Amino acid sequence: FPALEVLDVSGTGLAELGAELLALPRLHTLLAKNNRLGGPGSLPKGLGEAPLGRSLRVLNLSGNRFAELPPALLGLRGLQSLSLGGNRLHGIPADIQELRSLEFLYLGGNFITSIPPELANLPSLSYLVLCDNKIQSIPPQLAQLHSLRSLSLHNNLLTYLPREILNLVHLEELSLRGNPLVVRFVRDLTYNPPSLQELAGRTIKTRNVPYAPSDLPENLVRYLSLASNCPNPKCGGVYFDSCVRQIKFVDFCGKYRLPLMHYLCSPECSSPCSSASQSSTSQSESDSEDEASVAARRMQKVLLG
């Protein structure tokens, strides 16, 4: 059937998809839900190189028995929509970034515990479903998914979100229910004091001490380039490895508070570090929330809607 464009073999009890499929040059949609796929050889070898590999746009393998994302899939450079909902996945391979054309990724209802930052390298991803898994944290890199319009995270094990999530300016849907999100302000006081190297690095950066690559050993030049800015806008400091994790609320219109993880350069940083201002704790809390609030205003309509 060389002209076949859509094939639905859902609910047929298949344990493997045969190599005959590889020769279908016009097949763009393959639905194989609710079968017994998942063992080795479920998908035909050489999928990426075959005519099918170039034509396939939509692949639905939900309701099967995959314990890992089948490596054979990774060759599907043109794939736009992939569903592996309701399988037995325990993780997502970093190689998922090879599915360069992916716009829709449904991984709900698995046993996924963590998300590889490489997922953020999918430039066209607009719909990401990770609900009903065992995810404990979201990598901040996920904020690089500029095209993301809908993110489904409900029914996981999240206690907080990275503050970078506020950078997802096109996000219209965000589901968070059924996560043990921290409601009250929590401060993580386990703080490793900075090393001398860290302190020196901070001084160089904050005092703008000039240096040229020829002045320093290569490893130190690289080290200095990895400085992160303290999100406290009153601080203007930097940190390298030594930081305080702090969960802060970003208050959306006073009605809804998302616990976001902030990295600060020191435990004192929730209050302004510079000598310029003096303020009470409650004001400093709202000051350091300002930066977050500005970004949050973009997401302000992300309310119970």
Place this chain on the structure above:
Amino acid sequence: MEQPVQTETWKAQSLEELIRILHRLFAEDKVSVEEVQALMESYESNPDEWLRYAKFDQYRYTRNLVDSGNGKFNLMILCWGEGHGSSIHDHTDSHCFMKILQGNLKETLFEWPEKKGNGEMTKKSERVLRENQCAYINDSIGLHRVENISHTESAVSLHLYSPPFDSCNTFDQRTGHKHKVKMTFYSQFGERTLCVSTRRRTHC
């Protein structure tokens, strides 16, 4: 309380007939919740009759107006993709009937939060509604969340609201805080509604 001598039991053979009977029932001054629920349940879902209203959206569930009931009620079809769900909401003092046309929907009932609400909302009960079942809720019964918990099948439901309303409150499960929202139609009478403003939504 006086029992009526004879309770009408209606059987709707088609969606068109269901709508016709609903118009007749709602033309009266008093409408019986049990009668409407039984009528809705009696209609055996036939996709040929409602497919043209069932417009799905990739990102979230859709509301598709079927009939505006001479102003007495709104009849609409909701389409739920895999994993799509609603927030916890009330029904603005109206009756709400929800019949499953295809697939399954989980309904979780919640108590109204305390006035000074600052704690997790209390779940009253939950159930999975099957094809052709019809549920009923109003504000005196409580609040609910409706979701398609299937990761493989979509769901379609038929809703009747009387009197019609276009705004309601949604509630944050973790705190009980409420927020008023306007509701819009994805399509009306089978035609896609354009110029719908995009709204950012967080479900909790």
